[in-house]
């Protein structure tokens with residue numbers, strides 16, 4: 001289903017009162033999706049459950065961002081970031097995402113959960129060109145080295161702004 005989606009320029013806004021919530025297992029397969037997630041992404045619950053979360057991955061998202069996301073989660077850190085997601089009809093929405101390890105009673109990580117809300121337009125103005133440059137670097141470098149090279153570009157951008165990805169994202173979200 002995913003391979004046949006052609007991205008369009010139609011953007012959806014998430015209402016201030018709405019939260020997109022999903023849970024995954026350790027491999028990123030969806031185990032829970034709330035109604036808002038189904039509505040905005042235009043998938044039925046049966047399409048989402050058991051499916052990799054990359055079902056909503058947009059081609060404008062750099063691989064380097066997801067590499068960083070999984071590095072954070074594997075170290076039991078929570079991830080904050082801006083993500084552009086693809087809907088079933090090719091439209092898209094930008095979110096401010098918070099992904100957290102889901103600990104069981106034995107303190108072991110049994111999966112992850114994510115809460116997403118509308119990304120401010122002012123933040124998208126900064127992040128979209130940065131991600132576009134990262135995607136261009138990945139295309140030039142090819143699949144083997146792409147993510148590392150685009151992360152290097154992200155790190156250089158952050159050094160120039162004297163910030164970490166997390167601080168930049170939280171700053172942009174608050175502004």
Ligand SMILES: Cc1cc2nc3c(=O)[nH]c(=O)nc-3n(C[C@H](O)[C@H](O)[C@H](O)COP(=O)(O)O)c2cc1C
Nearest residue numbers: 024028053054056057058066083085099112113114
């Ligand atoms: C709880 C959780 C939520 C996630 N949410 C998203 C999301 O909204 N959009 C997205 O593209 N990837 C999301 N991911 C990351 C995907 O699992 C995947 O790494 C990413 O889409 C890149 O997929 P690919 O490397 O297979 O292309 C999430 C992962 C987890 C663990």
